[in-house]
Amino acid sequence: MIELKQVSKQYQAKDKRGNKLTIDAVKPLSLSLDHQTSYALVGESGSGKSTLARLMLGIERPTSGEVCLEGNNIALQRPGEFRKKRAVLQMVLQNAQSSLDPRLPVFDSIAEPIRCLKKMDKQSERQKILELADKVCLTVDQLSRLPHELSGGQLKRVCIARAMSISPKFIVFDESVSGLDVTVRKQILDLILQLKNDGIGAFLFITHDIDVAIYMADHIIVMKDGSIVERVEHAGSYDDFKHEYSRKMIESLPPKSPEYRNQQHRMAATL
Numbered sequence: 001m002i003e004l005k006q007v008s009k010q011y012q013a014k015d016k017r018g019n020k021l022t023i024d025a026v027k028p029l030s031l032s033l034d035h036q037t038s039y040a041l042v043g044e045s046g047s048g049k050s051t052l053a054r055l056m057l058g059i060e061r062p063t064s065g066e067v068c069l070e071g072n073n074i075a076l077q078r079p080g081e082f083r084k085k086r087a088v089l090q091m092v093l094q095n096a097q098s099s100l101d102p103r104l105p106v107f108d109s110i111a112e113p114i115r116c117l118k119k120m121d122k123q124s125e126r127q128k129i130l131e132l133a134d135k136v137c138l139t140v141d142q143l144s145r146l147p148h149e150l151s152g153g154q155l156k157r158v159c160i161a162r163a164m165s166i167s168p169k170f171i172v173f174d175e176s177v178s179g180l181d182v183t184v185r186k187q188i189l190d191l192i193l194q195l196k197n198d199g200i201g202a203f204l205f206i207t208h209d210i211d212v213a214i215y216m217a218d219h220i221i222v223m224k225d226g227s228i229v230e231r232v233e234h235a236g237s238y239d240d241f242k243h244e245y246s247r248k249m250i251e252s253l254p255p256k257s258p259e260y261r262n263q264q265h266r267m268a269a270t271l
């Protein structure tokens with residue numbers, strides 16, 4: 001579905017003294033993402049995960065290489081044409097609150113992509129939003145509220161419903177459960193897994209948390225300093241990670257609280 005061919009991304013910045021600096025956010029790499037597959041991208045802060053995701057979605061242009069969607073180089077498509085095709089690719093950002101218009105009831109925020117990209121009469125639109133709300137467990141009452149009147153977990157659900165509103169083939173979840181308490185976190189992760197079988201074609205989960213990656217994804221991609229250092233399929237435990245950097249990341253995991261460990265056991269039991 002999405003193919004990256006020797007793609008790289010450099011940013012120009014300035015150091016403390018004002019000298020020009022080139023940042024190799026993503027070094028040349030190739031990667032294919034298939035339909036109906038779950039991916040996780042793990043790596044420390046600054047390793048290039050979000051930049052790589054933005055390249056996949058065509059939000060950023062690569063410095064070199066090609067990004068192809070269904071075999072077509074997205075850089076060669078006319079903006080109008082790509083805008084329509086790009087709708088099949090969605091992203092759920094880390095900060096749910098700032099991704100939503102604070103003045104709009106969340107019903108309208110969920111409806112926004114439909115209004116921009118699809119022609120739908122009001123009755124069908126309402127029906128569609130109610131179906132989506134049901135899928136992500138939001139009540140009709142919650143749909144009429146403003147973002148600041150919802151909890152963090154409810155806001156994540158709104159963002160997921162919004163991303164799903166135009167039936168995307170691929171959704172990137174960028175740190176989508178950070179900042180949530182363990183119970184809500186588990187609910188959101190399970191919701192995404194459930195939606196995978198019931199709507200989302202494929203997804204990429206960006207996370208610092210290797211436990212979350214193991215729980216969520218069929219394919220785990222480990223990034224370090226802009227490069228992919230390891231790919232693990234169907235990881236069942238930490239032992240499946242062999243690269244020195246992955247091992248270091250695992251060794252530096254903080255000791256887990258009893259509550260967290262119990263949750264991991266419950267997660268493992270459901271796999």
Ligand SMILES: Nc1ncnc2c1ncn2[C@@H]1O[C@H](COP(=O)(O)OP(=O)(O)OP(=O)(O)O)[C@@H](O)[C@H]1O
Binds near residue numbers: 046
């Ligand atoms: N617009 C930009 N301009 C300049 N440098 C940037 C820009 N965006 C990202 N970078 C730099 O590129 C590198 C990779 O950043 P990126 O956000 O992709 O990492 P990340 O792995 O997603 O980090 P985090 O987990 O903290 O979100 C970092 O050194 C970052 O400072």
